[in-house]
Amino acid sequence: AHEKIEEPTLLSYFYPSKQAKKMQKRQLGRLKTPISAIGLGCMGMSEFYGATDDVQAHGTMARSLELGVNFFDSADIYGFGHNETLIGEFLKAGGPARRAQVVLATKFGIVRAAGQYERRIDNTPAYVQSACDASLKRLGVETIDLYYCHRRNPDVPVEDMVGAMAQLVKAGKVKQLGLSEVSSATLRKASAVHPIAAVQSEYSLWAREPETNMLATCAELGTTFVAYSPLGRAFLTGALDKANLAANDFRKNLPRFTGAAEAANQVMVDGLSRFAKAKGITNAQVALAWLLCKHPHVVPIPGTRRINYLEQNCASADMLLSASEIAELDALFPPDAVAGERYPEAGRVGIE
Secondary structure: OOOOOOOOOOOHHHOOOOOOOOOOEEEEOOOOEEEEOOOEEOHHHOOOOOOOOHHHHHHHHHHHHHOOOOEEEOOOOOOOOHHHHHHHHHHHHHHHHHHHHOEEEEEEOEEOOOOOOOOEEOOOHHHHHHHHHHHHHHHOOOOEEEEEEOOOOOOOOHHHHHHHHHHHHHOOOEEEEEEEOOOHHHHHHHHHHOOEEEEEEEOEOOEOHHHOOHHHHHHHHOOEEEEEOOOHHHHHHOOOOHHHOOOOOHHHHOHHHOHHHHHHHHHHHHHHHHHHHHHOOOHHHHHHHHHHHHOOOEEEOOEOOOHHHHHHHHHHHHOOOOHHHHHHHHHHOOHHHOOOOOOOHHHHOOOO
16 A cells, blocks of 8 residues: 655745755766756656646655755656646746756657657757757746757758757757667767767666666766666556556556566566565665666666655665675566567657
């Protein structure tokens, strides 16, 4: 059963009640911007995981800052602009001091119609410019700290797209550039045009593809690796009640969450649950500590709408796993044993 929590009041996010705790820091890109070792994925505050609540979201963002989590991740397509507007309202409510606290990341490139999961990818230079201007307006800021290409369209040369992104840096609209779900070859081509501060891709115990070569390439180039869905969209927590997911929760249609694949993957999660229980911590804390202890240049961005899960996630930054424990967890989730694709066919568009 989920712990009952007190939801924030309408004004709670204007007046944080506790001082920020010391959170482990990592560096973002070659500018070495200090960011929290664990970021906040904001997507679920607007879409994909059932009903949303703006007041609750603002309370969670406020608590994040109290805990020292200063790295917020968004995208223009999350809620069709709602997520950026939501964050913009939160920043405005706290004034310049709050804006100065947050290292703000957002993305461009995915285009889809309201109510549809299917998408197309636009990386054209003209779209890069217009999308950035639209994001700046929704966020209510003068500069985006980290601006990602969300997905790649191979019809547009990497050099043209990154060249357009570099113009945003020159204009003062963006501080650093990022790419999402790209190959190592694309990262190298992009880096020859302009330094790439971060690559964001799915990475977790059950999504180990970045270990093939991307993590090493990022380390070589001084690029931070940002791991999204580090908890396997809650499947790794061992507490996901799939039978009671909302009708509009997109996990209901993910290959890894259905049929024989779900049953096979659950066996591995049961092993994770036994490991976590033996250590007296949660599955989520193990999964996050595994990422943090394994790679010094990885920053996971678990998404949550609830303060109690946020606090549990943040505690994992202080947890240490030994080399033998990391190896044990690696063995629990052999990449070739994970069943099902990460996304349905429509969601794989633009992933290299």
